[in-house]
Amino acid sequence: MNPLVLSDADYKAVFERITQLALEYVASVGDQPSFPKITGSETEALFAKPLPEQGMGNCSLDDLDRVIEFVRVTSPRFLGYVLGSGEPIGAAADLLASVLNQNVTAWRSSPSAVTIERVVVGWLAEAIGCTGFSGSLTGGGSSANLMGLALAREARVPANECGARPGTVYASEQIHMSIPKAIALLGIGRENLRLIPCDDNFRIRVDLLRTSVERDVRAGLTPIAIVGSAGTVSTGSIDPLPELAEVARESGAWFHVDGAYGALAAIAEPAKFAGLNQTDSLSLDPHKWLYQPLDCGCLLYRDAAAARRAFSHTGDYAKSLVDDPVEGFAFFEETIELSRRFRALKIWLSLRYHGLGNFREAIRNDLTHAQLLAGLIAKQPELELLAPVALSAVCFRYRSRNDADRECDALNQEILQRVVRRGKVFLSNATIHGSFALRACIVNHRTTPEDIEQVVSEVLAVGRELSAG
Ligand SMILES: Cc1ncc(COP(=O)(O)O)c(C=O)c1O
Structure with missing residues (x-):
């Protein structure tokens, strides 16, 4: 007997208990305190237990009550940070995604899952007025921003073969911390990120941006990217995107928009987001303003070839042997990750269930x-x-x-x-x-x-x- 493989009845007991806990949790979120009453040492005392050598069977489920009691509740009055509220249909789909255990890396590794992710990415693009963009789902906005800037760097100062070359990136002083982090990781160097002051509405001053770009060009530097915000993390301000697109065009820089917080609000208020469809790449976060369970970010781009230039490093063992473009498609040629979770299932089911x-x-x-x-x-x-x-x-x-x-x-x-x-x-x-x-x-x-x-x-x-x- 294989101890890791259970009988149907044993699996059923576990799945039913988990489903029951999930349903109780969903039913109770309105009444819960917005943050659990517990200290750091109390959580350690509760959960820092020795690694069990012997299986505990169904007793292992007993502490789940305590786990649930001390999570940050998805209460209607939890209004901190930019945290989505966890839509339960998406959560149910996420459970199935884990059970299906698909590697969403290439059509040949999971035909339906890869197709659904491509469809869902197209839906998201269409919903925010960027029809025709393609892209991929990510762990969140930070990784989508990192990938967007990797596309920018490879397009403007290619580094994959010879290493990083100097160049500059521009964003407002309100930009999210994931942008300087990405710039550091990509070897562009945080000193080459120009943080441009904002106006009274916390929007980037385009006149000062132009001055800064011109000064750098005169000094012989290459503008790699202009990064706009479609919802800054502190105040939700939206940069004047059409004007940023124009400066990017004039200077030859890539135009990336960090829409992790705000871009999905274009579903409801498209006029606020004019210019979103003029970007080269943009990040958005279904786990924020599409209420999907963590984790789920998304990077959209206008030109998939740019993503392949940045990320395609196919080893011989992974080369596709088919000519059909659908069957030959591989996310690993356009993203950082090789093994990838079936994140699209929750968005697909949630959008189909409720409707846009x-x-x-x-x-x-x-x-x-x-x-x-x-x-x-x-x-x-x-x-x-x-x-x-x-x-x-x-x-x-x-x-x-x-x-x-x-x-x-x-x-x-x-x-x-x-x-x-x-x-x-x-x-x-x-x-x-x-x-x-x-x-x-x-x-x-x-x-x-x-x-x-x-x-x-x-x-x-x-x-x-x-x-x-
Ligand atoms: C404007 C903005 N950009 C990027 C991020 C990072 O997104 P994530 O937490 O999904 O990595 C956030 C997170 O709040 C954000 O508000």
Whole structure:
């Protein structure tokens, strides 16, 4: 008897228990605290147990209750960072994807899975107004940005054969940290990333961008890429994409857009994202604003040949022997990964089950909720909105008795910690013009107007408590 292979009945018991736990979790998310009440040492005490030499059988499932009790809950009032809310149909598909255990690397390794990923990538492109782009699903926005900049580097200063050559990359000072990280990893060097100041709406100053590019060109440097943001992480601002496309065209630079946070909102508000279809590559994150379970990012590109130039390193053992373009297709020729998970199944099933229209509606609700929150903040003299609300990120603070910045920062830091500890709403923070801001980011299909009202009442309650003390 092979101890790793169970009977149908034993498998059924395990799968039924897992399904039951999953369904209980989904049913309970509305009532859960927005963050579990537990300390670091308590989690260690609970879970840091010796590696079992002997199998525990069904007893191994017992601790799953504790795992679930102390995860960060996908509550409708979890509004920190840019964290999607986990759509359960996608989650069910993810379980099946794991059971199917497909290697989505080439048509010949998994015909239906590879075809579905190509279809889903096409759907995503079409949904945001970039019909005709191709691409692939990734672990997240950071890897999509890394891959986008790898395409840029190979297109403008090819490095695959002879090593990295100097060149410059341009982005606003609001750019997400995954861009400098990618530039470091690609050997371009962070000193060659020009961080361009923003206007009052946290959008890149195109006049200063032009000056910077011209200065570098005069100095003999090669502009590799201009990176725009379609939703900056702090405030959700969207750079003027058509103008960035023009500067890229004029300077011969690649045009990449980091749309990990915002680009999928083009499904609901295409006008805000004019110019998205003028990019050479762009990242988006279905695990953020398409509410899909982690992990699932996506890189789209206009020209698949550019992706192959960057990533094709086929060993003899992997060469395709067929002429048919569909059957010969290989993701590993266009991506970093060779072995790849069947990420597309969750998007495919979730989109087919609900329809794009319902996602559009959910994204619209998030945008409306952000405006609702901004409006409620504006009505409270004790609160101050710190940045325009371009998408669904709302940055604000509680005013201290005297508005000296340092005192205000310290007060709001304390407010944030106490609000999170109270467990009713979860906020994170941002730095706006050097000041500490409370930040709510609404990419949550379960959030209601009442949840938004609770953000205000919680911050006011804690702010008043601290100010009185
Ligand atoms: C604007 C932006 N870009 C990139 C990322 C990175 O995405 P991921 O966390 O999926 O790697 C984020 C994450 O919040 C983001 O907000």
